Structures are given as structure tokens and as C-alpha cells.
Amino acid sequence: MSSDDQGILWEVFIQVKAGRAYKHVGSLHAYDKEMAMKSARDLYTRRNEGNGIWIVKSEDIVSSEAIDGEAFFDPSNDKVYRHPTFYKIPDGVKHI
Numbered sequence: 001m002s003s004d005d006q007g008i009l010w011e012v013f014i015q016v017k018a019g020r021a022y023k024h025v026g027s028l029h030a031y032d033k034e035m036a037m038k039s040a041r042d043l044y045t046r047r048n049e050g051n052g053i054w055i056v057k058s059e060d061i062v063s064s065e066a067i068d069g070e071a072f073f074d075p076s077n078d079k080v081y082r083h084p085t086f087y088k089i090p091d092g093v094k095h096i
Helices: 033-044 068-075
Strands: 009-013 022-030 052-057
Touching: 009 033, 022 033, 033 052
Parallel strands: none
Antiparallel strands: 009 022, 009 052
């Protein structure tokens, strides 16, 4: 490894409380998962902000591309039953 090699880029997700969703909090460089986990703990939970940590190699994350947006999401647009406007609410129902 060269002197400018920072290791693998990892994405860090923190769970604030048990049962809650994990949220992306940042990225870090580390050479292996053990180092990444310790670094994530030290960087992102210094003040007891977290209950759980996920770390994921950035290269393993797959996402849709903005250029593919319309074609990628188009199949859901023809399913009107997924939209709340499809259903009629009876007159006696309140608080929906």
C-alpha cells in the first residue's frame, strides 16, 4: 500500500434507540471491518448518540441513477390503487 492509501471507504449508519431505523451519519476510511467499526464508534457515538452501528463498504451500495428516474419508477405509476385518492372515504369516518 502506498503512503496515500487511506483504506476502504465505509458508510456508517447509527440507530439512536432500539427499534428505530438506522440513519446514515457519515463515511470513514479503514483497512478492515474491525477498524471501521471501532472508528465508527469513536467518531459517531462519542456522546452516547447510538444504540447500534451498521457499517457498509461504499462499493457495495447499489442505487438508482437520476438519469434512470422516470423509466425506473414508471411501473408504480400505473397502479392507482396504491394512491389514497383511489379510495372513497365513507361520510361517517373521521380522523383519517
